[in-house]
Amino acid sequence: MFSAFSTHSLNTSFAFSRFPEAIPTSWTSSRTVFPFSETTRRMKELLPISSTAIISPPPGVRIFLGGESVSIQLEVVDVAIPENANIILGHSHFIKTVEDLYEVMVTTNPNLKFGIAFNEASGPCLIRHEGNDEELVNQAIETAKKIGAGHTFVIYIRGGYPINILNQIKNVQEVCRIYTATANPLQVIVGITSQGRAVLGVVDGYSPKGVEGDEDKRKRHAFLREITKYKK
Template identity: 55%
Template sequence: MNARIEVHQLEWEEGCNIIVGQSHFIKTVEDLGEIMAGSVPGIEFGLAFCEASGPCLIRSEGNNADLIAQAVECARITAAGHSFYLIIKNAFPINVLNQIKQCPEVARIYAATANPLQILTAETGQGRGIIGVVDGFSPKGVEGEKEKRERRELLRKFGYKY
């Protein structure tokens, strides 16, 4: 049996983050929607889920029509069974990842990023699945004392350290 490997560049609104994962059940759509709605005051999100049986539809939820449309486009481009695409605004993945990981249907998180993101898929006669991601760019060097100081300052600016 042969598989074809492809690279899919995902795109979404500047200033937002995307979380890409895999789950096992259509219930994911409503459960992740509820997690988002109750996680961070003012969070906006769009969610798309690729159903992998029955009618095999892209299911969606969210509270921002533009983000929903962008998530659906990411799902359409990738077209990998049981994958989900959650685009968030006014929050960071760190604010919601633990809740998402605790969702009973979620099997894996592939990426949580604001960086350019490519999804690697393998396609067989049965369908398509995610085999990996390329998140951002390759390292250009090793941080020195100046970069360590800047990293620490950035975390404190965001309020993640005191």
């Protein structure tokens, strides 16, 4: 899904397909790149929730970069998380990633069970993998394959939590960013071009249902101290 207020570089047939009255007569060309401030003002006039309005794009979206038309498709990848496991999803930049991540895992917590998969982005473009648990290694390979984005890495862990190892992973020289670390139901938003696939973002768990009250705070404090042992 795209925010209505980030579509100023998309063609008018997409950005205003549901709001044709927002298009000035000077913007009728489908190749027009229209002013962001004017786009925002007109969409705010038309939409009741101005700052959070969402438009669902068609299966293929065309954007214009430097006058060139580029086709992008969006795909939502549902990610499986094995029982009692967590996933860490990130982006790296070198084939040495799998070896360095393996070293971080075993030296940080020798008892941790894990599987790592890394999508090579040049040369043979193989899914590189390491780990000490066959189930988690196979699941990491499968998830990396489904996402299909170059230089993306997937780590499944069991017997520990991401908080135990996340800083060490971030400090690996090749690691560029972490997209998520979670045990929640997970969806990965993938953009697809003629060159390949890219992780645009993630849907981690569910949307908020409310704001915590005093009893919720008490339960949160108790959970941290009695269950996870993070606090004394």
